[in-house]
Amino acid sequence: MYQYKRSSELFDEANKYIPGGVNSPVRAFKSVGGTPVFIEKAKGSILTDADGNEYIDYISSWGPMILGHAYPKVIEAIKEKVEDSTSFGAPTELEIDIAKLIVEMVPNIDKVRMVNSGTEACMSAIRVARGYTGRNKFIKFEGCYHGHADSFLIKAGSGASTFGVPNSPGVTPGTANDTLTARYNDIDNVKQLVAENKDEIAAIIIEPIAGNMGCVLPKKGFMEELRTLCDQEGILLIFDEVMNGFRLARGGAQEYLGIKADLVTFGKVIGGGMPVGAYAGPDEIMKVVSPLGPVYQAGTLSGNPIAMIAGYTLLKDLNENPQYFTELEEKTEYLHKGLDKVLAESGFDYKINRCGSMISVFFTDVDVLDFDTAATANNEKFPQFFHEMLKRGIYLPPSSFESYFLSNSLTYEMLDKTIQAAKESLEAMK
Incomplete structure (x- = not known):
């Protein structure tokens, strides 16, 4: 089980000097609850927080780390x-x-x-x-x-x-x-x-x-x-x-x-x-x-x-190296298929949207085509899924309104670990 003692201490300290303890609102975990994780370093697709916990990263600094952190x-x-x-x-x-x-x-x-x-x-x-x-x-x-x-x-x-x-x-x-x-x-x-x-x-x-x-x-x-x-x-x-x-x-x-x-x-x-x-x-x-x-x-x-x-x-x-784009799309498709399988087995309502190396899981039974339909997925299931995945070393965007961004530094072993974590998280949510 991951410990977040140092992140909690840093968040308390940050709140004294920074509005809401963060310099960009989504970082505050308002959408998912709990204390934000303070990151200390990153390499490739692995983030390391202030407590030494490691995570597979699906934010990629909100997009730009296409080839991984510290490339x-x-x-x-x-x-x-x-x-x-x-x-x-x-x-x-x-x-x-x-x-x-x-x-x-x-x-x-x-x-x-x-x-x-x-x-x-x-x-x-x-x-x-x-x-x-x-x-x-x-x-x-x-x-x-x-x-x-x-x-x-x-x-x-x-x-x-x-x-x-x-x-x-x-x-x-x-x-x-x-x-x-x-x-x-x-x-x-x-x-x-x-x-x-x-x-x-x-x-x-x-x-x-x-x-x-x-x-x-x-x-x-x-x-x-x-x-x-x-x-x-x-x-x-x-x-x-x-x-x-x-x-x-x-x-x-x-x-x-x-x-x-x-x-x-x-x-x-x-x-x-x-x-x-x-x-x-x-x-x-x-x-x-x-x-x-x-x-x-x-x-x-x-x-x-x-x-x-x-x-x-x-x-x-x-x-x-145009092959990078092909590799990224293939990895995202692999993740899509794996998540689709475990979500279908879970019995939860869900939709998955994917384009290139961007992908989102929505806990809803309607096709997500605009903001109104995306908002139907902003429910109690997303925070549960987020925290269950975080406990298993998977760092997802802390908001249902944000896309995942994959990096080409992700290995298929990491993708398999992510799919297995999703399976365990969905079981825990039941």
């Missing part, structure tokens, strides 16, 4: 580069190298602007879309998370045409007025919003494969219709690939789905897990960005050399 090539590159200083606040050749590599890998983009987080990337992309189109409103989807910028923290009203209502204190009604929220996978709902706000919508932003309501895939034809609608109405389609980028394929969700986006945003995967983000698009759109154009965006740490070398090293490895 040797990335670590060596960081060690070498850090000798030159941790920040310059001035241009470096390395920024050109990674931008050139991203443009080579990702379809439909000519230019990349580096920022410092996925939130900043999405916030900037919306500003660019507004500057380019001369329109103010945009559509987001319930259950898709694009960071904590004010305009994204909006929940739809009861009617499809109702203006957004802030669902976080500190977000002003004025900000909410320009944010429209649609139902994921419901093209008729999107068309209604567009019709009711004719020539006012600058952009539609979406997680092409959702990861923030669990792993939720677009219905067949949904993305194609969204692309057609944007073309007809002069609206920019923004793919938030903070989670999808370079995980599903070399070219991300655009390549994987065969759908062209007008702007794409990326997160820490382009920094090998370091704090970084980016937005990218064709010349025609990106020319509005300062200093070329009037849309202002800046950052002292943008293009930080440590993040750039980490990201360049990881992306170069992914680009040169």
